[in-house]
Amino acid sequence: MTIGVVGGEKRIDDFDKATNKELFKRYSEKREEFIREELIKRHLYIAEILSKKYVNRGIDYDDIYQVACIGLIYAVDRYDLSKGYEFSSFATPTIIGEIKKYFRDKGWTIRVPRRIQELSKKINTSKNLLSQTLQRTPTVDELAEYLQCSSEEILEAMEASKVYAPHSLDVVFDANNDDKDINLAELIGEDDKYFTTIENNDFLEKNIEKLNSMEKKILRDRYFDKKTQFEIAKELNISQMTVSRMEKKIIEKFKKELKKIYN
Template identity: 60%
Template structure:
């Protein structure tokens, strides 16, 4: 398939068509097919990148990393193994994002003074804890390092946001088997994997919808358009749009219950 043919098709592509393209790409290694598959699944990178915003790195940078993870996933995916692509791509993308946070860490708008003082504070914590057999207070650390408590608090707060270990720092899980990392506590894999799977479910359900139904669903829930604007676009009444939307949602709810995806 060339890109011109792709852009003339109804999108998003059906699940069957995407599987067909993956199988063809696995045989031919056609770069055009690769680009099409990346574009079709870019929503996965977008969903996962949004989870990591507000942690010291701009969304655009995270999205770029997530997109690179998606490219790796498309190139490495083997459709013959029977796994859904979203199941394969999600941990791959999350791994790239976490690696980026580890690598960037302190390089993001953090003064060298804060970096150096953070190390001294961490060393002081260990030394004081060993000496006194208890966790040191902020005042203890400040006195030990001959700095103000405000400086200690400033650096400790900065460390929470920017330290490279912020996503992988281990916590005692209460189990002998393993500790929990901060990334585990966030639970992004489970929460956002469900959203990716839901997106796939919606795309499968839409394969049975007509053009009007697809337009209403996409415009309402992807582009957040009002029923009035959709009615004007389709040349029908707002009441008709409302009726069709309710019918579609009820149909999808029943399909979700039937397939067990609501649980």
């Protein structure tokens, strides 16, 4: 990576080809704003991925994404390349911390119409009274009849109340015939595909850097630009068989690196 000056403005020769490590090294030395902007742009996908984890929780996605971007900016400014860990490993908890902080500050200020708040309180009281009378949990229609309102209003109030009374993941449920109780976290837990996506990006970025220039071009052309082996061979002035062999060689290199991780 080389730096040049054009019309009084600094630039990086082959800017798009510069690796993230090269840019972080340069930024740590010179703190140049245009490199900072490029690093932020390259890693916006992390902010986007993490923002999606927090949708449908009472705050607009756009607001969450803006907060995540602020966290990303903090991460770029604070990242220390000499520590040896990948940027995303540092950025992820930094961004999540900013998002959670925003939810703590704003989550309970979500405005719900006063009539809904009052109806929600009446529903809770009515549930207890009707449960004693009916010896079971009342239905939505029974609650509506008791409170002299529509079923739609009951459902609206019950849904809105979730914003103000979120369930703890430590809530324990009776497992019926099983001796072991189950908590809510076990019932709703699932594999986190978003973190997997970030890990995959880290793996690719780290191992692409180890390839030579021709291998990088073949990989980019085949799997990112969707070119055929014939098109690549013609462009590089080599045989299609050579392209095929190099592609297999690249895949084998990736397989070896994956084995190191999972063995």
